[in-house]
Amino acid sequence: MSTEVLIPTEGQEDLVKRGYSRRQLGRISALLGAGAVATRYLMPEAYAQQSAKPVLDAVRIGANECWVGPFPSGIAAATEMAVLGNRYDPENEQDKLKAVISSVEKLPVDHIIAWPGSSDPLSRCVVTFCSPTKGLVTADPTYEAAWRTADWVGAPLKKVPMAPGKGADVRKMLAANPKAGLYYICTPNNPTGSITPIADIEWLIQNKPADAVVLIDEAYIHFSTSPSAAYLAAQRKDVIVMRTFSKLFGMAGMRLGLTFAHPELHEKMWRYDGRQVTNQLPMTAVACGRVMYDDAAAIKTRRDEMIANRTRTVEFLTRNGVTVHPGSEANMIMVDWKKPAAEMQKALLAQKVQIGRSWPIWPTVSRVTIGSTDDMTKFCEAVLKVIRA
Ligand SMILES: Cc1ncc(COP(=O)(O)O)c(C=O)c1O
16 A cells, blocks of 8 residues: 555655655554554564453453443443444534543643544654654653654664662653653553652753653553643643543543643644544543543542552562562552563463563563452462462
8 A cells, every 4th residue: 555545745745854764654654544553463573472462261460451441420421322323423522521621631622632542642652753863762661652663663762771669760861862852751650650750750841852742641640649740731832641541441442542732732643644543533432531531539439449459469479578669659560570570470370360561671570460359369369379389
């Protein structure tokens, strides 16, 4: 398929002007034209384990999913919307969603865009703000999707090690590439759950080059009580804050995500697909997300349940001599087995418990998602069996 078919002329011209070759255009076209599907399936072999297939009869605490689906109010709203499924947009559903988000986040409506999940805008930010001469800078370990896109499109990548239990080291990130196109900060971070303080994010914004963009990925923010950086998206023209409904709201399979940014940044991100992706949201997901977003009591109840399960799990592991990194404020912990994490992952799977992957920087450390009370009891029992075997 030719790139002419998939990327509008304006988008192609912009990419060529910024130094992308015709061959790279083809790759970007495959990535964005096929949307979120491409970000998962066009990945190099090295990233294959990131999307490990779920083992259906195991305890599934490997993919940072929520242990339950949407709140009952969300399921009811999605069900009602399914009845109106003959309409592309029954009653300005996107506007209704944005109105709720605007009032909760105190952001202008024109700074809010909804996506089918956050994988697309994450990947799209790398394409839009990086190039073969403008690199990407991230912490390490962090969520690898941005690395994958940078690899795929040929943008230079710098990964800056973080200390266990700490957030991104923003000063070292800027030093690693003082002329980058995009600085990516995930807070709470996947896989560590650690927070990058707002003061550090503000420092990075004030000290980075004027034409660089800072992307703050707050996929896990509702699991934490730390403050959001959303207000920065209203104040600045070089900050994007990203959210997803795939985590605390339990909508990973329903697909809904958000970006908060100045309209000029969103215009840039749209150049490559003529808004195809944002115009085609599933209305069931939009309705479901809308009714949950301002339900502070239900959000707190779910967060408290996760924190109780996380605390109990960390206490159990520590009592039994297993090292857990401190500082997680999200639905995941980093467990240092002091031996290859892949071996422990396999041994636990034999006990029907599927934990998460490890990152090359810390090969003895596994990410373990916090699931239900029952999930975590089974995980703890399986760990005891394996370490005592
Ligand atoms: C930090 C982070 N950002 C973005 C995503 C993408 O999630 P989704 O496309 O389901 O919104 C994930 C998924 O695990 C994630 O952990």
